[in-house]
Amino acid sequence: MLRAGLTKNRLEAFSDGVIAIIITIMVLELKVPHNPEHGSPGLADLRPLLPEFIGYVLSFLYVGIYWNNHHHMLHATRKVSGGILWANLHLLFWLSLIPFVTGWMGESHFAVVPTALYGVVLLLCAIAYWILQTCIVRVHGNESVLARAVGKDRKGKLSPVLYIAAIGLAFVSPWLAAALYLAVAMIWLVPDRRIERAMGDASDSPGEAP
Amino acid sequence: MLRAGLTKNRLEAFSDGVIAIIITIMVLELKVPHNPEHGSPGLADLRPLLPEFIGYVLSFLYVGIYWNNHHHMLHATRKVSGGILWANLHLLFWLSLIPFVTGWMGESHFAVVPTALYGVVLLLCAIAYWILQTCIVRVHGNESVLARAVGKDRKGKLSPVLYIAAIGLAFVSPWLAAALYLAVAMIWLVPDRRIERAMGDASDSPGEAP
Amino acid sequence: MLRAGLTKNRLEAFSDGVIAIIITIMVLELKVPHNPEHGSPGLADLRPLLPEFIGYVLSFLYVGIYWNNHHHMLHATRKVSGGILWANLHLLFWLSLIPFVTGWMGESHFAVVPTALYGVVLLLCAIAYWILQTCIVRVHGNESVLARAVGKDRKGKLSPVLYIAAIGLAFVSPWLAAALYLAVAMIWLVPDRRIERAMGDASDSPGEAP
Amino acid sequence: MLRAGLTKNRLEAFSDGVIAIIITIMVLELKVPHNPEHGSPGLADLRPLLPEFIGYVLSFLYVGIYWNNHHHMLHATRKVSGGILWANLHLLFWLSLIPFVTGWMGESHFAVVPTALYGVVLLLCAIAYWILQTCIVRVHGNESVLARAVGKDRKGKLSPVLYIAAIGLAFVSPWLAAALYLAVAMIWLVPDRRIERAMGDASDSPGEAP
Numbered sequence: 063m064l065r066a067g068l069t070k071n072r073l074e075a076f077s078d079g080v081i082a083i084i085i086t087i088m089v090l091e092l093k094v095p096h097n098p099e100h101g102s103p104g105l106a107d108l109r110p111l112l113p114e115f116i117g118y119v120l121s122f123l124y125v126g127i128y129w130n131n132h133h134h135m136l137h138a139t140r141k142v143s144g145g146i147l148w149a150n151l152h153l154l155f156w157l158s159l160i161p162f163v164t165g166w167m168g169e170s171h172f173a174v175v176p177t178a179l180y181g182v183v184l185l186l187c188a189i190a191y192w193i194l195q196t197c198i199v200r201v202h203g204n205e206s207v208l209a210r211a212v213g214k215d216r217k218g219k220l221s222p223v224l225y226i227a228a229i230g231l232a233f234v235s236p237w238l239a240a241a242l243y244l245a246v247a248m249i250w251l252v253p254d255r256r257i258e259r260a261m262g263d264a265s266d267s268p269g270e271a272p
Numbered sequence: 273m274l275r276a277g278l279t280k281n282r283l284e285a286f287s288d289g290v291i292a293i294i295i296t297i298m299v300l301e302l303k304v305p306h307n308p309e310h311g312s313p314g315l316a317d318l319r320p321l322l323p324e325f326i327g328y329v330l331s332f333l334y335v336g337i338y339w340n341n342h343h344h345m346l347h348a349t350r351k352v353s354g355g356i357l358w359a360n361l362h363l364l365f366w367l368s369l370i371p372f373v374t375g376w377m378g379e380s381h382f383a384v385v386p387t388a389l390y391g392v393v394l395l396l397c398a399i400a401y402w403i404l405q406t407c408i409v410r411v412h413g414n415e416s417v418l419a420r421a422v423g424k425d426r427k428g429k430l431s432p433v434l435y436i437a438a439i440g441l442a443f444v445s446p447w448l449a450a451a452l453y454l455a456v457a458m459i460w461l462v463p464d465r466r467i468e469r470a471m472g473d474a475s476d477s478p479g480e481a482p
Numbered sequence: 483m484l485r486a487g488l489t490k491n492r493l494e495a496f497s498d499g500v501i502a503i504i505i506t507i508m509v510l511e512l513k514v515p516h517n518p519e520h521g522s523p524g525l526a527d528l529r530p531l532l533p534e535f536i537g538y539v540l541s542f543l544y545v546g547i548y549w550n551n552h553h554h555m556l557h558a559t560r561k562v563s564g565g566i567l568w569a570n571l572h573l574l575f576w577l578s579l580i581p582f583v584t585g586w587m588g589e590s591h592f593a594v595v596p597t598a599l600y601g602v603v604l605l606l607c608a609i610a611y612w613i614l615q616t617c618i619v620r621v622h623g624n625e626s627v628l629a630r631a632v633g634k635d636r637k638g639k640l641s642p643v644l645y646i647a648a649i650g651l652a653f654v655s656p657w658l659a660a661a662l663y664l665a666v667a668m669i670w671l672v673p674d675r676r677i678e679r680a681m682g683d684a685s686d687s688p689g690e691a692p
Numbered sequence: 693m694l695r696a697g698l699t700k701n702r703l704e705a706f707s708d709g710v711i712a713i714i715i716t717i718m719v720l721e722l723k724v725p726h727n728p729e730h731g732s733p734g735l736a737d738l739r740p741l742l743p744e745f746i747g748y749v750l751s752f753l754y755v756g757i758y759w760n761n762h763h764h765m766l767h768a769t770r771k772v773s774g775g776i777l778w779a780n781l782h783l784l785f786w787l788s789l790i791p792f793v794t795g796w797m798g799e800s801h802f803a804v805v806p807t808a809l810y811g812v813v814l815l816l817c818a819i820a821y822w823i824l825q826t827c828i829v830r831v832h833g834n835e836s837v838l839a840r841a842v843g844k845d846r847k848g849k850l851s852p853v854l855y856i857a858a859i860g861l862a863f864v865s866p867w868l869a870a871a872l873y874l875a876v877a878m879i880w881l882v883p884d885r886r887i888e889r890a891m892g893d894a895s896d897s898p899g900e901a902p
Contacts, residue, residue: 072494072553074282079502079709082289087510089368090297094375102383103376122368126361133282133357147553148671151546158509158542165514170523179525251358284702289499292709299788300717304795312803313796332788336781343702343777461778492704492763499712507720567763568881571756578719578752585724586733593732 069142073150077132080154084161085125088118091165114168117180120243121164124184127250128157128191135194138208141201149197153190159183167240177236181229181243188221221246279352283360287342290364294371295335298328301375324378327390330453331374334394337460338367338401345404348418351411359407363400369393377450387446391439391453398431431456489562493570497552500574504581505545508538511585534588537600540664541584544604547670548577548611555614558628561621569617573610579603587660597656601649601663608641641666699772703780707762710784714791715755718748721795744798747810750873751794754814757880758787758821765824768838771831779827783820789813797870807866811859811873818851851876 092114095107132153139146163183166176195218199209224246232239302324305317342363349356373393376386405428409419434456442449512534515527552573559566583603586596615638619629644666652659722744725737762783769776793813796806825848829839854876862869 069553069557072498075285075495076498076502076549076553078282078286079289079499080506082286083293083503083506085364086290086293086297086368087506089372090300090510091514092372094301094372094379097380097383102385103380104385105389119365122361122365126358129286130354130357130361133279133286137279144550147550148546151542151550154505155539155542158506162509162512162514166523169514170517173517173522175522175524285705288702288706289709292706293713295784296710296713296717296788299792300720302792304721304792304799307800307803312805313800314805315809329785332781332785336778339706340774340777340781343699343706347699489763489767492708495705496708496712496759496763499709500716503713503716507716510720511724564760567760568756571752571760574715575749575752578716582719582722582724589724590727590733593727595732595734595737599735 069147070136070139073142073147074133074136077136077150077154078129081125081129081132081157084157085122085129088121088125088161088164091161091168092118113171114165116240117164117168117172120240120247121160123244123247123251124187125157125160127247128153128187131191131250135198135208139198139202140206143197143201146194146197146201149190149194153187153194156183156187156190160187172236172240174233174236177239178229178232181225181232181239184243184246185222185225185229188218188225192218217249220249279357280346280349283352283357284343284346287346287360287364288339291335291339291342291367294367295332295339298331298335298371298374301371301378302328323381324375326450327374327378327382330450330457331370333454333457333461334397335367335370337457338363338397341401341460345408345418349408349412350416353407353411356404356407356411359400359404363397363404366393366397366400370397382446382450384443384446387449388439388442391435391442391449394453394456395432395435395439398428398435402428427459430459489567490556490559493562493567494553494556497556497570497574498549501545501549501552501577504577505542505549508541508545508581508584511581511588512538533591534585536660537584537588537592540660540667541580543664543667543671544607545577545580547667548573548607551611551670555618555628559618559622560626563617563621566614566617566621569610569614573607573614576603576607576610580607592656592660594653594656597659598649598652601645601652601659604663604666605642605645605649608638608645612638637669640669699777700766700769703772703777704763704766707766707780707784708759711755711759711762711787714787715752715759718751718755718791718794721791721798722748743801744795746870747794747798747802750870750877751790753874753877753881754817755787755790757877758783758817761821761880765828765838769828769832770836773827773831776824776827776831779820779824783817783824786813786817786820790817802866802870804863804866807869808859808862811855811862811869814873814876815852815855815859818848818855822848847879850879 092111095103095111097103160183163176163180167173167180170176195215199206202208224242228239228242228246231242302321305313305321307313370393373386373390377383377390380386405425409416412418434452438449438452438456441452512531515523515531517523580603583596583600587593587600590596615635619626622628644662648659648662648666651662722741725733725741727733790813793806793810797803797810800806825845829836832838854872858869858872858876861872
């Protein structure tokens with residue numbers, strides 16, 4: 063097992079780098095509209111981009127939420143093992159597919175299969191995050207601040223169920239599925255106060271009051 | 273509320289990553305000219321790229337200014353809350369649209385609607401920055417160094433007015449609007465000395481004289 | 483010779499940045515399928531992307547392994563010389579070609595020459611890593627923790643032999659060659675416990691038990 | 693004037709980010725060859741990419757040299773002013789154009805004008821670096837370690853002359869100009885030992901012997 067210091071810093075720095083690139087390259091999917099043959103470019107030229115823009119906003123939210131929660135979880139992490147490094151890379155792998163499925167869902171104007179696949183990737187990201195969380199908790203012990211902070215993890219258990227529901231729903235109405243993806247994002251938008259709260263009680267580092 | 277230490281570092285690192293990518297992917301919009309069918313490539317092949325280059329310079333300035341001011345503001349930040357994390361992601365979202373509107377404005381050779389939309393995105397970035405600043409000031413209290421440093425924030429109040437003026441002006445003359453965008457950038461080019469000055473008086477960290 | 487502190491941090495930060503970009507831009511090779519002329523987009527549209535996806539997974543594994551091992555090696559590094567800086571850039575150069583050969587191998591559906599070339603780049607990465615390791619060991623001395631940790635470096639000696647075998651095998655069956663690339667990745671997937679173990683004995687930094 | 697601590701760290705982090713992206717996106721210029729209509733893809737398909745590959749190697753060297761020297765210069769920097777922040781952004785601006793001119797020089801197979809323009813951008817990078825160096829030296833005073841370390845700066849004065857010579861030479865023979873660009877890179881490949889040496893004498897930070 064590795065010491066936390068440098069290892070945790072580089073794990074965070076590398077994850078920040080990959081997540082920053084993922085969140086930013088999605089905007090490359092928004093292709094600049096070419097000049098129309100007659101007349102000058104207007105807002106009408108942006109209309110075909112609207113589904114891609116909606117997909118971009120949704121994915122920006124999701125990647126932002128993952129960065130935020132990843133940040134909170136590692137904030138409470140004291141030790142980093144080889145297993146944690148690989149569980150983290152595994153999470154980054156599934157996150158790295160978000161730009162692809164976002165692009166397909168947007169370009170196909172929320173067609174059935176691309177919208178369902180978007181949910182599949184979100185589901186796999188959630189599973190990968192759960193694996194990473196489990197690895198970290200196991201390294202720190204069930205009595206650790208982190209284990210208590212994660213606690214029952216209701217949100218973490220609810221999300222996969224909702225993703226699966228949305229994947230099924232996509233075959234009925236892709237836009238309803240997209241609305242459900244947005245609803246899950248809204249649930250998560252509130253940062254993980256469980257960890258913040260538990261940190262406040264147990265942290266041994268000096269500083270301002272939490 | 274989270275402690276400043278690690279949280280602030282990761283917030284800065286992630287923001288630096290996203291801003292670095294935003295400022296650099298804009299150059300991908302400058303497409304390498306294809307070889308002409310007759311004769312060898314010359315400076316004339318770059319002429320159609322001139323509007324895109326001007327847009328690139330303008331946006332590089334703006335993203336650079338945002339990085340600079342973001343840097344100064346976080347330098348004076350002592351505590352980071354969940355709200356600040358989200359206000360920061362919100363700012364990064366609007367900044368991430370700058371490459372798109374820069375590309376459209378440049379490729380359309382500063383047509384009316386793209387040039388106006390460029391101003392709209394600048395306006396939304398300014399509003400997002402103001403929200404972030406307000407969040408940070410609220411967390412630190414009205415008597416904090418930061419609150420005093422931001423003070424009346426004349427530049428922050430003037431810019432949105434000028435953006436709105438430029439958006440209107442774009443429908444008369446896009447190039448005049450672009451000149452006004454440049455003028456606003458020039459106002460900001462001077463780094464935020466208010467914070468530097470206030471920091472100098474109130475900082476409790478040891479070091480060289482400010 | 484430079485002090486470790488800042489120099490090592492920036493070396494790590496820069497390497498993390500480049501490796502994070504390499505691992506993420508490969509996903510840009512996975513082009514979003516265009517909408518079919520008849521019917522709606524379905525999973526069949528993803529079938530032509532399957533070889534590129536397999537290539538992406540393989541290269542993600544390799545770049546992840548390099549990040550992981552690079553991380554462990556620098557964790558044990560105490561001094562950084564100019565030679566180490568250049569050996570590191572040399573490694574980053576060959577790693578930066580992985581997206582290109584991955585794209586060619588995938589798009590050609592694992593044709594003979596692209597699959598062999600993929601192995602050539604892996605071989606050159608391995609050689610560059612070995613040069614970097616040798617530079618670091620030389621700076622630290624043969625009696626250093628690092629030198630003892632690297633020890634006989636059996637994996638480091640086996641991999642090039644297997645890459646050369648796979649390059650030859652590509653001319654018989656590219657898919658067998660790809661399977662061999664995957665096998666080598668599997669050997670490396672286990673993080674370099676030699677260094678972790680030796681660090682545990684010799685580290686002089688305070689902290690939790692290793 | 694700002695304190696060195698955080699400011700310098702973020703300046704380095706941001707510069708590292710931008711330089712890492714610049715050095716890596718150049719590889720996107722190396723477009724994966726499309727499958728030939730007859731027969732399977734072979735090394736012959738890579739032949740048209742050779743000039744672009746040569747350009748990539750040359751620019752990778754240059755950007756690597758800039759990172760290396762930037763790293764050494766900031767290592768010796770104790771104070772960061774607003775002027776230094778802007779001089780640094782100015783340097784990053786010209787560096788960000790290297791991928792564009794590299795792509796044009798490579799795709800045009802080292803035609804006259806693109807090869808000359810490549811030298812113009814190198815010249816502007818060198819001037820921007822000199823401005824940054826001058827800003828830093830001025831802030832630290834002529835008697836500082838940094839000022840003594842930079843000393844006569846023979847390499848810094850020689851390079852612009854050689855770039856101008858190469859720009860002229862491009863109109864006679866672009867390949868000779870490219871050879872001269874490579875020669876200048878070779879001169880710089882040796883890291884800036886002046887600063888390393890002066891640091892060794894004057895550094896007040898504890899640590900291993902330099």
